[in-house]
Amino acid sequence: MTLHEKLLELIANTASHLPADATAALEEAASREEAGSAAEMILRTLLANAALAAASRTPMCQDTGTLTFFVPHALRGAVTPEAIAAAVREATAKGLLRRNTIDSATGRSYDDNTAPGAPVIHYTDSSTRTIRLLMKGGGSENMSTQFSLPDATIAAGRDLEGVRRAILHAVHRAQGYGCAPGILGVCIGGDRATGYECAKLQLLRDLADRNPDAALAALEERTLAEANTLGIGPMGLGGRTSLLGVKIAARPRVPASFFVTCAYLCWAARRGSIEI
Amino acid sequence: MTATKAIHLAYPFTEEAVRALHAGEQVLVSGKVFTGRDRFHKHFADGGALPFDFRDAALFHCGPVVVQEGAKWRVVAAGPTTSVRENPYEPAFIAASGVRLIIGKGGMDKATLDACARHGAVYLQAVGGAAALTAQTVRRVVDVKFLEEWGAAEACWQFEMHEFPCVVAMDAHGGDLFAAVRERSAKTLANLLSFN
Ligand code: SF4
Numbered sequence: 001m002t003l004h005e006k007l008l009e010l011i012a013n014t015a016s017h018l019p020a021d022a023t024a025a026l027e028e029a030a031s032r033e034e035a036g037s038a039a040e041m042i043l044r045t046l047l048a049n050a051a052l053a054a055a056s057r058t059p060m061c062q063d064t065g066t067l068t069f070f071v072p073h074a075l076r077g078a079v080t081p082e083a084i085a086a087a088v089r090e091a092t093a094k095g096l097l098r099r100n101t102i103d104s105a106t107g108r109s110y111d112d113n114t115a116p117g118a119p120v121i122h123y124t125d126s127s128t129r130t131i132r133l134l135m136k137g138g139g140s141e142n143m144s145t146q147f148s149l150p151d152a153t154i155a156a157g158r159d160l161e162g163v164r165r166a167i168l169h170a171v172h173r174a175q176g177y178g179c180a181p182g183i184l185g186v187c188i189g190g191d192r193a194t195g196y197e198c199a200k201l202q203l204l205r206d207l208a209d210r211n212p213d214a215a216l217a218a219l220e221e222r223t224l225a226e227a228n229t230l231g232i233g234p235m236g237l238g239g240r241t242s243l244l245g246v247k248i249a250a251r252p253r254v255p256a257s258f259f260v261t262c263a264y265l266c267w268a269a270r271r272g273s274i275e276i
Numbered sequence: 277m278t279a280t281k282a283i284h285l286a287y288p289f290t291e292e293a294v295r296a297l298h299a300g301e302q303v304l305v306s307g308k309v310f311t312g313r314d315r316f317h318k319h320f321a322d323g324g325a326l327p328f329d330f331r332d333a334a335l336f337h338c339g340p341v342v343v344q345e346g347a348k349w350r351v352v353a354a355g356p357t358t359s360v361r362e363n364p365y366e367p368a369f370i371a372a373s374g375v376r377l378i379i380g381k382g383g384m385d386k387a388t389l390d391a392c393a394r395h396g397a398v399y400l401q402a403v404g405g406a407a408a409l410t411a412q413t414v415r416r417v418v419d420v421k422f423l424e425e426w427g428a429a430e431a432c433w434q435f436e437m438h439e440f441p442c443v444v445a446m447d448a449h450g451g452d453l454f455a456a457v458r459e460r461s462a463k464t465l466a467n468l469l470s471f472n
Contacts, residue, residue, distance in 0.1 A: 036281065038302050038443040042403050045441055049409035061405035062341055062353040095352065098341060137405070139358065155469070165469055172465050176382050176454050177358070179404040226468055230461040235404055236382070237443055238300070238457045268405045 003078060006274055007087035007131075011067070012096050014133045014272030015059045018050040021207040022183075022244065022269040026050075029181060029234075029241035039239025043181075046234070046267055057096075061268045063137040064097045067119035070132040070204070075276055076123055079131060084121060085114040122197075132204060132273045140266035143178035145170050146195060149258040158258045160215065163188055163248075164223055170262040171227045171243060176236035179266035183207070183245045184227075187261045190251035195261035202247035203265045209247075216248045234267075244269075282441065288332035289376035291396035297444045299451035303400065304439040305377065308333040308418075311340060313357055315422070315430040317365040320372075327421035327432050330373035336402070337362060337380035339429030342417065349417035351435070353407035356381035359399075367391035383445050383454035392448050399446035401453075413440040 001009070018026075030043035053060035067088065071079045089112040091097045101110040101118050110118065147166040149158045154169045156162035167186060174180070185202030187195045211217035224246045233239025244267070253259070285293060287307020297303070310328055312335050320326065341353040359380030366384060369375065370391045378384070378392075379400045392398055402410065416436040423431040445453045 038300060041282070041302050041441065042443070045403045045406050045409060049403070049406035052412065053408040056408065058408050059353060060408055062339070062355045062407040063405070095341075095343070098353075139404070168465060168468060172461060175458060175461060179381075229468070230464050232457060232461050235401055235443075236457060237401060237445060237453055238460075266405060 003083060003276070004087060004090075006276065007079075007084060008090055010131060010133050010272055010274040011087060011091040012057055013274075014135050014270050015064055015096050016053045016057045017272065018054070018060060019269060019271055022267070023047065023050060025207050025244040026181075026267065029244065032240050037239065038237055039233045039241065042234040042237070043241070059096065059098070060270070061137060062098060063139065064100055065135040065137040065270070066141065067097075067113075068134045068136070068200070069119060069121045070124050070126075070134075071121060072126040072128055072130070073123050074127070075129060075131065079276065081121055084119060088113050088119055129276050130273050131276055132271065134200070134204060135270035136203075137179075137266055137268060140178045140182060140264050143174040143182075143264040144196070144199070145173065145262050145264075146192060147260040147262075149260060160219055163260050164219060166260040167223045167246065167262060168226060168230075170264070171232070172230060174264055175230075175232040175242070178264055179268065180232055180234055180236055181241045181244050181267055183247070183265045183269055184243060185263040185265065186246065186248040187259070188248065188250040189253035190259060190261070191253075191257065192259060194251060195259045196263065198249055198251050199261040199263035202249050203263055203269070204271055205247045207245040211248065213250070216250065220246045220248050284439075285377070287334075289334065290332060291376070294376045294398050295396050295448045297398050297447050298449070299444050299447045299453040299456070301444045303442050303444060305334060305379070305400070305442055306438050306440070307436065309336050309379070309435045309437045309440070310334065311336045311338045311431070311433040311435070313337050313339055313430060314361060315426045316432050317362045317369065319422075320369055321365045326373060328419070328434060330375040332374065332376050334377035334379055335369070335375050336435075337378070340411070340433060341407075342428050342433070349420070351411045351414040351417060354410045354414060355405050355407035356402040358382045359384050363388060370395050370397050379442060383452070389446050389450060389452055392446055393450055396448055398444055398448055400442035401445040402440070402442050410440065413437050
């Protein structure tokens with residue numbers, strides 16, 4: 001396979017295949033809901049939709065989202081922005097991606113989904129030869145949020161209890177939007193920009209992994225369990241599953257700032273990878 | 277939420293059948309479904325003529341991906357789009373058109389809920405993002421209006437659908453599932469976060 005074919009394969013797979021851990025989490029959620037309930041029906045519909053999309057290699061959701069590529073530095077010479085853009089163009093022409101890129105100043109469509117700044121490419125210091133791709137829909141991106149602690153409106157101070165309160169408020173605010181059940185990537189600290197970057201990176205983690213930091217691992221477990229008692233349910237119509245996972249990381253901050261950034265990813269957790 | 281089996285709704289969706297529905301019930305919609313989103317509602321609000329007879333039919337907030345194959349159209353993806361944007365127009369549209377089912381995502385406002393009660397209509401939540409599966413429930417593309425002017429995603433399509441799965445989110449008796457869930461979750465959140 002040429003590099004171009006590999007990149008095209010990565011896009012096609014990511015758009016049409018729900019990752020195994022997300023599928024397993026949705027299946028577990030479906031079995032947790034009351035038999036015959038609307039919540040169960042919605043989760044089964046999502047699973048059937050994902051199976052159908054994978055079998056037919058068609059996008060599982062019509063919003064094929066923002067494409068963010070994570071490329072190890074060592075591959076930078078070959079996997080250039082131009083090489084990635086060429087693959088995106090072809091994927092768009094083939095109907096694997098919706099025309100989904102708009103010039104923010106003029107309102108015009110970039111019909112081939114490429115423009116300065118689109119797709120988004122991060123060159124990372126990973127030592128692997130694995131390129132990763134995250135496709136994140138607009139409805140879910142709209143639900144991402146950033147708190148600056150202390151925040152009196154949610155009675156959140158500058159400690160892990162404050163972080164917990166911010167997380168639960170973020171889940172509560174997202175209800176009815178962003179196609180629940182979703183995944184929450186959280187960054188404690190950083191600045192406003194690195195906070196979002198780090199929170200988004202947490203969305204790439206396997207849902208079944210365990211945070212090596214014991215305090216953060218405990219907070220992940222606790223907030224996930226608590227979020228699922230809110231009764232928001234699939235699509236916000238009620239039920240036992242509001243979230244599939246919470247993944248938290250911490251970054252250094254300056255004394256004056258304490259951000260808690262929550263990146264929300266809908267059930268269509270399209271993250272893919274390919275070896276180069 | 278009570279465990280129920282899905283109720284089959286087939287066109288024509290009568291006032292009687294629609295008034296018998298309650299928030300939280302699962303339905304399978306078959307028959308005449310029109311798509312219409314922002315451009316369509318704007319057109320209606322500006323006094324434009326309705327392109328089809330919506331009486332006893334369904335309006336779906338959806339911007340489908342449709343491909344032409346010879347003389348025929350095939351729907352590739354057809355998930356619901358967020359409905360709140362149509363709040364300002366929907367009560368008048370329900371009153372003028374005789375539509376019985378509004379299908380979308382995320383629910384609508386009190387004015388639309390009131391219009392549903394007054395005119396005998398319901399708001400159905402489709403499964404967000406389930407575009408591949410929803411596309412499969414479109415048996416046939418019957419007609420399309422405003423395709424050149426508005427493009428495929430905004431055009432007004434007439435679909436013949438078969439067992440399109442939805443949940444009654446707002447019924448004709450003032451029942452609003454989103455509001456009920458929101459109220460309950462707010463209480464639970466307050467309990468979780470209370471300092472005592
Ligand atoms: S929030 Fe996710 S599943 Fe829902 S429409 Fe957007 S991309 Fe699709």
